[in-house]
Amino acid sequence: MFRATRRLLSPQSAGVDVVEFKRILEHAWQGQGALTPARVGIAVSGGVDSMALVTLCAAARKTSGAQWPTFTAFVVDHKLRDDSTDEAHKVLANLASLDIDSQLLTLDxxxxxxxxxxxxxxxxxxxxxxxxxxxxxxxxxxxxxxxGHHADDQAESVLVRIVSGRLGAGLAGMRSGALIPECEDVYGVSCSEMSQRLKHDYLAPITEQKNVASSSELTEPPVQPVRLSTVGDGIRVLRPLLSYNKQRLIDICISANTAWFEDQTNADQTLALRNTIRPLHATEALPLALRRSRLLTLARNVRTRQENMLQKTRQLFDKANVRLDPRAGSLTCTLSLVDVANLGDDFSDGLILFLRKMLNLVTPQKMVDRAAIYSALSNLLSFAHTSAEAVCKVSVAGVTLAARETSASTAVFTMHRQMPSSISKGSTDVLLKLPSSTESSATIVTWSSWHLWDNRYWIRLGRVGASASAEQYGSLRFFTPADMTRLRRPSLDSPSRDSLRSVEFPLSDVRYTIPVICIQHAETLGGTDVTETIIAMPSIGWSRNTCQRWTRDIQLTESTEWVYDIKYKYVDASLTEAVDDVEN
Structure with missing residues (x-):
């Protein structure tokens, strides 16, 4: 239940310090490697925290004009209470008084x-x-x-983590900027729709077949190189109020005569641990070591150590020779053991962060567990200083990691996705829904949604041609040995056996970790019931003559019925550069 609040301006109230706020935001954008953006979103609940944030944004915009971003406030109606919609519209009315564009979002x-x-x-x-x-x-x-998270929220977060036993990196509290959470599989949100290109050449010369216009011919052996782009970075959440305490935000709203709402559920100590901690902090009833100022100091100290460690890891990563081949999701890294030794007392933590950074490039998992990396690192270190021919292999985060020392001062790591189990195969299968269409053009493309497959590839499927009265379905799954057997049987619309041999050798033992696109149907071929037909192995560029890879300047052939689009997941910015969507 919300209660409207508008307090009278008191003589002691602080003014709206727009200069400080603008400096914080500009620093945040620079920290994310961005220029001043054209538009910025604001999450607004209607409470004093978010209304103070909107007040500061409105004031910054008025004092800067066109050189400052346009702000759009988003108000969420959670639909958890009968009066939630009415409350959301009241918040929208408050925003209108501040001359801020706003939009109501209703949860589904x-x-x-x-x-x-x-x-x-x-x-x-x-x-x-x-x-x-x-x-x-x-x-x-x-x-x-x-x-609108602020300093009091930060102190509460640190104390909640202490109570919960999260005594490691979690004590750094909330970061001032981070990738938006809970959106890992939402295209254009967890990643940018703009393509990035790897700066280096790929390791293995996998090549791509040529599609032929006539289905009566067998495809020639592959001759064109396959190039996959990656997606860009996703939407970032920024917390510009972490240096502001609650009272200061109240004073800002009072000074600007901005109304806000009090959520009465925040006072119910039975609903959340934070609600229990909040009054204890307000009355300073906790021991000195657990009070706000001490917790904020603890968070700053832990964060400073983390930033120093991340800087060392970044330097180690930049010096290493890292090569990622996105076609099979494999990685090779040549690392100087001298640079590793220079980590000094931070040797263990630094290597764990370094390995996590590399694993994130190829892992099928959304989160890489620190404990799992520590266990893998222990095995690698116990293998150190063995013969140059010896290779140590460990499995971590769904990745096979092999390491060997090529000399007294150099080590080489290789990583690729583990062979999927029967359970993981089923869990990664994706159904690609192509909606019905009323278009009459023979060249129109009806697309499925983008899907993040195996946490590695963003893929979508398109149907080419005139209208389809019913929905059609494709699917994404792992390539299997049975698929290899079937595809080796020459047919009029599939590549020759020579074509398959040319991609088989370079892929080696990772061939069964790559995706295939299938079309769902039901028919009998050679006395065998068939429910699907493989039309493409998109990451390596193989496809039937009825299917083409989508590019900006694509020339559709008469036989083309399907197109696919593929990008690798987000890759560390130091390994990529922006492209003008030439490939996609």
């Missing part, structure tokens, strides 16, 4: 049980909220989302 609980029946309503609402905010930012062209 379709596919979930009624909110009251969900085991963890807060977690479900958080995921839906961030996905709604992320999609709204994407559609509005905003690559940054401002949120």
């Amino acid at each position: 609980w379709t596919g979930l049980r009624h909110a009251d029946g969900i085991a963890n309503v807060e977690s479900a609402a958080r995921r839906l909220r961030y996905q709604a905010l992320g999609k709204a930012c994407r559609d509005a062209g905003a690559r940054h989302l401002l949120v």
